[in-house]
Amino acid sequence: MGSTKLTKEKSRKAAIYKGAECLNCGHPLKLTDKYCSNCSQLNSTKQLSINDFFNEFFSSLYTYDSRLRYTIKDLLFKPGVITRNYVAGQRLKYANPFRFYLSVSIIYFILLGLTSGDDTSIKVNGEPIDLTENVSEEITNPTIESNTYFNADSLNREIDSIIKTNTIAIKEKESKKEETTYLSEVELDTISWSTQTVKRIAMYREFYNETKIKNPDKALDSLKHNKNRWNTWLYSKNNTMDRVTENPGVFLNYMLGKIPFFLFFFAPFFAFFFWLLYSRKKYNYMEHLVFIFHIFSFSFLAAIIAYFPDLLLGDSNIVTAVVYLIIGPFYFYKALRNFYKQKRATTLFKFVIINLMFFIGSLIAATLFFTATAAVY
Ligand SMILES: [Zn+2]
Structure with missing residues (x-):
């Protein structure tokens, strides 16, 4: 009997602990007030105890949890x-x-x-490279045929050399056939911005399809175009288009x-x-x-x-x-x-x-x- 009386007296809500003023905000309180009407703190003057401290912690956690x-x-x-x-x-x-x-x-x-x-594609200069990429038939590269054991570095070198030979081959083709005309930056400057952009997109697409060059820097180099952000971005979108059409699910x-x-x-x-x-x-x-x-x-x-x-x-x-x-x-x-x-x-x-x-x-x-x-x- 004595113990129940003790716990009752120990509760922070007990009448003996009620004060005439809120300890949190100083708002005047009546002795019948359970909570402060201004800041909603419990009306209690009881000294801090370990039990009360953890009870308060868990009750606020529970309130959050119930919300x-x-x-x-x-x-x-x-x-x-x-x-x-x-x-x-x-x-x-x-x-x-x-x-x-x-x-x-x-x-x-x-x-x-x-x-x-889980993107595991091999990247060359930050551009993902498709290893099943077609190498045009006129170009035979002896190193790639003799080499059965690749590592990433030698593979990258192979790819770079393929790209180089490809570009040379394309340039030779260009000089023979005159139907594919790639306009120079100066020539492009003479036309209006909108037609220029349309021409540029078509040109980059054609160049990309012919050469299979994915790296915008290399492509713009061989086209002798400015390597500014806009051109680089525009050219890199060829690769995006391929990636979207090859694997629409990922996109x-x-x-x-x-x-x-x-x-x-x-x-x-x-x-x-x-x-x-x-x-x-x-x-x-x-x-x-x-x-x-x-x-x-x-x-x-x-x-x-x-x-x-x-x-x-x-x-x-x-x-x-x-x-x-x-x-x-x-x-x-x-x-x-x-x-x-x-x-x-x-x-x-x-x-x-x-x-x-x-x-x-x-x-x-x-x-x-x-x-x-x-x-x-
Ligand atoms: Zn208060």
């Missing part, structure tokens, strides 16, 4: 309801939608990065990894569209934006969850496909209905309009996105 659990649970299983609750004022129950979106997309990035970093994966950023920048436009489409609802722009961040968060959370069974199943991405093609649209419809609370027919109609807008919008955006991605690929 995360509520957010994940409601986001996955209550489409639209989570946004409704958040907008209606349940802020402490959930994680901040914007921060949560950033967190899940970062986790998704890390996951993608963990598995798509697609690369593009997938950029989607979170892409969505992030387009979210304000999406929110604006929702604001127009649901102008008769009382939600403001910020609340539409929260809805969009919740939808985006769901897509990444679902992608993260689908990632693991797909990893076990191999390269098929079947679970991700099911999530995006079947669960995704259904979830989105339910979210619209639960958040905006409109009739089934109206919701379905708006669902179609939004998807149409997404489709047209993504065509425009994808063109921009594809160009931007290919530019740095």
Whole structure:
């Protein structure tokens, strides 16, 4: 009996420890106040003890943990309801939608990065070299035939010599045939910038196809063109085109990894569209934006969850496909209905309009996105 009385007296919440002033912020308190109404600290004057210290630590950890659990649970299983609750004022129950979106997309990035970093191609001057590259028939290089044991260094030397002989052969060809004319930098300067660029692209493509030179420096050298950043970049895109057409899957994966950023920048436009489409609802722009961040968060959370069974199943991405093609649209419809609370027919109609807008919008955006991605690929 004595011991229970002792523990009761030891609790920080005990009446004997209540003070007339908050120790944290100095706000005047009544002896009946459990917490400070100004800063929400517990009204207790008890001296710090090891137990209280760790209790406080674990309780704050638990609060954070429960916010995360509520957010994940409601986001996955209550489409639209989570946004409704958040907008209606349940802020402490959930994680901040914007921060949560950033967190899940970062986790998704890390996951993608963990598995798509196995590029084993041999590089010459920073440019990946295709070892199955065709050597034109007129050129026979005795060293490459006699040498059965390659190492990376000798291989690189072989490739360089092949490129050199190839370039010489091409130059000889050029002097014989006059149909392929490569304009010089001076000649290009006489035409307008746009036609010049078109000519340059066509020329570099032709030169690339004929010589198979992948290194922009070498190519520009033999063309006697300026090795400025623009020309180098333009020429290097020949190789990008080959890589994209040879292995579209890898490029697609690369593009997938950029989607979170892409969505992030387009979210304000999406929110604006929702604001127009649901102008008769009382939600403001910020609340539409929260809805969009919740939808985006769901897509990444679902992608993260689908990632693991797909990893076990191999390269098929079947679970991700099911999530995006079947669960995704259904979830989105339910979210619209639960958040905006409109009739089934109206919701379905708006669902179609939004998807149409997404489709047209993504065509425009994808063109921009594809160009931007290919530019740095
Ligand atoms: Zn206080």
